[in-house]
Amino acid sequence: MSTQTSTQRVDYRLIDSTLRDGSHAISHQYEPEEVIAIVRGLDAAGVQVIEIAHGDGLGGSSFNYGFSKVDEKELIARACDEAKNATIACLLLPGIGLADDLKDVRELGVGMARIATHCTEADISEQHIKTAKELGMETIGFMMMAHMNSPQGLVEQALLMQSYGADAIYIADSAGAMTTEDVRRRVNALVEALEVPVGVHAHNNLSMAVANSIAAYEEGAANLDGTSAGLGAGAGNCPTEILAAVSNKYGITTGVDALKLMDVAEEVVRPMMPRQQVIDRAGLILGYAGVYGSFLLHAQRAAERYNVSQADILMELGRRQVVGGQEDMIIDVALELAREHAEQEDK
Amino acid sequence: MGKKCAIIGSGNIGSDLMYKMLRSDVLDLVAVVGIDPASDGLTRAREAGLDAPHTGPDWVLENADDIDMVFDATSAYVHVRYYKRYAEAGITAIDLTPAARGPKVIPPVNLYDHLDAPNINMVTCGGQATTPMVYAIRRAIDSLPYAEMVSTVSSKSAGPGTRQNIDEFTKTTSTALREIGGAEHSKAIIVLNPAEPPILMRNTVFAGLPEGSDHTAVLDSIHEMAAEVSKYVPGYRLKNPPVVEEGPFFTPGGEVPHRAVVLLEVEGAGDYLPTYAGNLDIMTAAAMRVGEAVAHAQQEVPA
Numbered sequence: 001m002s003t004q005t006s007t008q009r010v011d012y013r014l015i016d017s018t019l020r021d022g023s024h025a026i027s028h029q030y031e032p033e034e035v036i037a038i039v040r041g042l043d044a045a046g047v048q049v050i051e052i053a054h055g056d057g058l059g060g061s062s063f064n065y066g067f068s069k070v071d072e073k074e075l076i077a078r079a080c081d082e083a084k085n086a087t088i089a090c091l092l093l094p095g096i097g098l099a100d101d102l103k104d105v106r107e108l109g110v111g112m113a114r115i116a117t118h119c120t121e122a123d124i125s126e127q128h129i130k131t132a133k134e135l136g137m138e139t140i141g142f143m144m145m146a147h148m149n150s151p152q153g154l155v156e157q158a159l160l161m162q163s164y165g166a167d168a169i170y171i172a173d174s175a176g177a178m179t180t181e182d183v184r185r186r187v188n189a190l191v192e193a194l195e196v197p198v199g200v201h202a203h204n205n206l207s208m209a210v211a212n213s214i215a216a217y218e219e220g221a222a223n224l225d226g227t228s229a230g231l232g233a234g235a236g237n238c239p240t241e242i243l244a245a246v247s248n249k250y251g252i253t254t255g256v257d258a259l260k261l262m263d264v265a266e267e268v269v270r271p272m273m274p275r276q277q278v279i280d281r282a283g284l285i286l287g288y289a290g291v292y293g294s295f296l297l298h299a300q301r302a303a304e305r306y307n308v309s310q311a312d313i314l315m316e317l318g319r320r321q322v323v324g325g326q327e328d329m330i331i332d333v334a335l336e337l338a339r340e341h342a343e344q345e346d347k
Numbered sequence: 348m349g350k351k352c353a354i355i356g357s358g359n360i361g362s363d364l365m366y367k368m369l370r371s372d373v374l375d376l377v378a379v380v381g382i383d384p385a386s387d388g389l390t391r392a393r394e395a396g397l398d399a400p401h402t403g404p405d406w407v408l409e410n411a412d413d414i415d416m417v418f419d420a421t422s423a424y425v426h427v428r429y430y431k432r433y434a435e436a437g438i439t440a441i442d443l444t445p446a447a448r449g450p451k452v453i454p455p456v457n458l459y460d461h462l463d464a465p466n467i468n469m470v471t472c473g474g475q476a477t478t479p480m481v482y483a484i485r486r487a488i489d490s491l492p493y494a495e496m497v498s499t500v501s502s503k504s505a506g507p508g509t510r511q512n513i514d515e516f517t518k519t520t521s522t523a524l525r526e527i528g529g530a531e532h533s534k535a536i537i538v539l540n541p542a543e544p545p546i547l548m549r550n551t552v553f554a555g556l557p558e559g560s561d562h563t564a565v566l567d568s569i570h571e572m573a574a575e576v577s578k579y580v581p582g583y584r585l586k587n588p589p590v591v592e593e594g595p596f597f598t599p600g601g602e603v604p605h606r607a608v609v610l611l612e613v614e615g616a617g618d619y620l621p622t623y624a625g626n627l628d629i630m631t632a633a634a635m636r637v638g639e640a641v642a643h644a645q646q647e648v649p650a
Contacts, residue, residue, distance in 0.1 A: 062534050063495045063553035063606060067597045094513045095537040120541040121502060124510045148541075305592065321542035328497045328551035332610050335587040 010255035011247075013223045015199070016042050016240055018269060019052035019079065020091050022231035024294040026274060028054055028061065029069040032078050034272055038228065039082040041264035046256040047240070049112060051089040052079045055233065055294055056325070057116060058090055058105065059097035064327045065294070073104060080109030087111040091142065094124045096325065099131040106135040114170070115161075116142035118323045119149040122157035129164040138167050140199065140223075144324050146171035147178045147290055151189035158190055168197045168223055173212065174324055176205025176234050176287040183212045184219050191220035199223030202238040204230055205287025207279055209238035210246055217252060229265040231273060234293025235283030241265045282310050289318030298327050302334040312337055349375030350642040353407050356420030357381030357388025357399075359506070359620055360443060364418055364631040366618040369395060373639045377413070380406050391619075404429045411436035416641065418634055419444055422508055423515070434465040439641055441634050442468045445508075445515045453478040453527050454636040455575045462644040467637055471516050472626035473498035473537060474523040475633045476550040476583070480609045481528030483572035484554045487564040492600025493555040494530035496520065499538040501545030504624040513537060530554070532600040548613040548625035549586070555596055555603035562591045565607055573611075579636045580629050582614030582622070 018038055023030060035052065042050050054060030054072050061068040080088050089112035090105050102113055113132035115125045125141060132139040141161030146154060158169040171186055178186075183200060190198045200216035202209040202225065213224045226243045230236030244258035270276075282300065286293055291314050299317075303310035316333045352374045354361045361379060365388075368376040379392035384401040392399035400406040404425065407417055416439045419426050426446035433440040442449060449466030452458060456479060461467055469475065477496035485491040498520075509516055517535045524533035540546050556565065569589045576583045589609045596603050613625030620627050 059534075061599075062536065063555075063596065063598070064497050064536060064551070067599075069597070095517065095539070098514050098517065100514075118539065118541065121510075121539045123507075124513050124539065126510075127512060127514060321540070323538065323540050325536065325538035326497075326499055326540065326549075328553075328608075328610070329499075329549070331551075331590075331592075331608055332549075332587060335590065335610070339587075 009253065011252045012217050012221060012254065013048050014240060014243070014254060014256055015049040015051060015089065015223060015225050016047045016227060017051040017225055017237060018042070018227040018231050019050065019075070021055060021233055021237050022227045024055035024233040024297070025231050025236070025277065026272065027297060028066045030075055031070060032075060035075045035078050036082050037268050038264070039079045039086070041260070041268050042228070043083050043086045045260035045264060047086055048255065049089050050079065050083060050086045051091060051114065052076050053090045057093040057097050058101040073108065076105055076110060077108045087138070089114060091116055092128055093117070093325065094128050099128055102128065102131050102135060102137070106137060110137065112138040112140065114140040114142045116144055116172070119143040119146045119154060119157060119171070122160040125161055126164045129161060129166050133165040139165065140168045140170055141166035142170045142172055142201070144172045144174045145292065146173055146186060147175060147182060151186045154186055155189050155193040158194055162194055162196055166196060168199055169194055170199040170201055170223065172201035173203050174292050175290045176203030176209065176293055177290040178208065178212060180208060180211055180215045183215050187216045187219035187221050197222035199225065201225035203232070203234050203287070203293050204237065204277070205235040205279065205283050205293065210242050213238045213243055214246060214250065228261065228269040229273065230277040231269055232277070232293070234286045234296050235279040236277030239265065282314060285311055285314045289315050291318045292322070292324040294324070295327060295330060298330050302330045306334040306338040308334050308337040308341065349373050350415040350645065351413055352376050352416045352418065352638065353378040353380055353414050354418045354420060355380045355404055355407060357386050357392065358420065360420040360627055360631060362388050362391055363619040363627060364420060364634060365392060365395065367631055367635050371635065371639065373642045374416070374635070378406070380404065407438065408432055408436055411438060414438055416441065416638060418638065430466055440466045441638050442466060443630055443634055445471060445519055447519060451523055451527060452637055453523065454579060454633055455479045455572065456482045456527050458637065458640050462641050467641070469630055469634050469637070470523045471520045472500070472548070472630050473516065473535065473550060474520040475629045476548070476611060476613055477520070477552050478523045478528045479572050479576050480552040480569060480611070481524050481530055481554060483568040484565055484607055485529035487568040488556060488560045490557060491530045491554060492557060492603060493532045493598035494524050494528060495534045495536070495553040496524060497536045497538065497551045498626070499540050499546070499549045500626045501623050502539045502541040503545045504548070504626055505539050532598065545623040547623050550611040550613065552609040552611070554607045555598045555600060556591065556605040556607055558604055560605065562605070565591065569607070569609055580613065580632045581616060582625055582628065584612055586610045586612040
């Protein structure tokens, strides 16, 4: 173990979610060999934390979110075995995963738990934050769809998570819907109000992920999320290799090797990707309409199945103010659109 | 002459149940029991001409000779402390908390299996909404390897009990899908949605259909069950016609070629709670259904 990397001062901590958020983009089909290759590459590049789970967190394997090809706990065990320096983290959404899942992954060697709720429902995280803390894990409260709550509203929610014992608080731009100004106001309010560090998880649906992450750092965020090659829900996450390169340009110390991250993205992750992370119409609509990013591929499948427009499905979901986890509403909307089309043809 | 009943708990559920029970010919509500004399729920009970003691479950035990049946709308914690004493006092307890001390009852599936039980558990709101559909699918096919439910309720209708122990909801509901619904494997998911105005309760049931399943029989059975539940929960309906989607799907119960998708909505009756709180309405409506069936059974076979 290199003492140089472990004692190096960094300006923000990078949490890589290629093996969790990236799981959405490959419909939860990760194989053990892929997990090992990604962990090895990220670990060697100096990434401090590597998150792994089903895309919808522990226990997410389901009809509603897609079944995992390989049991996530088997993949997590491989990741824990492979990581030499990096901490392995798991995400859990109360209502989907169980506190019992945290106990299981702790035994596998997971060192960090991120407990995620919709940005207005922080009080459902108490049971799981406390369980993770009792298990001795670093515990992060993770507020999703943060564009749907005001800076002051987020502060109120974050204070709840802090009171349950969270070691840090994240806001996630799960719909990739925030402008840089939106991010600045929210991070600024949280940094002012909280005793614990703040983090930001950005998505690229409006092509703002790297800029928003840098803005978050400038406002005092001490943790930033990304994924290799941007692999993730919607139009993708903040690409870690780009974030590292841009950080270097700004003179921000990250502790990670930008060139090695470029190698991982190009040589390990891109060859696994069924599609490149581009901002096509559907991806852009997610950000524009403020729709949860992981709906993208589910909406594509429903659009094909019921012969309706993916864009129409996503716009309607935005109008209905659905939140993360309501993937079943994609089928609901597709059926209603198909019925409307049929009625119009009858006329 | 109805059975003498008391509701324990003067919160939202207790008040909603009170208004339903006041209309019953079979259940004779005599008291709503609380712990705070100034609470809105006890005030409502007094206005309805009922006894409204504030000495909690002990009042029921002190007046056991005059009470045949209690409906517990407190919390799992309180129910666990008292359930044995209700039974010892000869009082049938219909448990609306997640305590799960007695057999679980989903009216259109197993209402008549446990009418003589001293304690009957009402599972969860999501369990009441979705277990009937899992059972409806199961009865139309040879075996059901895997079933899943997703319940979305408005943030305003999810009380502190649910929020502090959300695992209890998912575990209890998932168990009901197997033990009562007949699925071999199961999963339950709950999502809270803060949209304004509040959304109606939504429930989706997914069921893996093995090779050779009669899809028409499955869909017919789903429609029949929707009609059955809506007899006692008038706001229970299929939001869209049920569909069978082509896979394959690799479920925890094995690979299946198709899945059934049932999209449900539950609008509350608005007895006390607003109509969006279908999740609370389906609990009180199901508890009424059970209470009335128990009362009928006890009248037919005097103890």
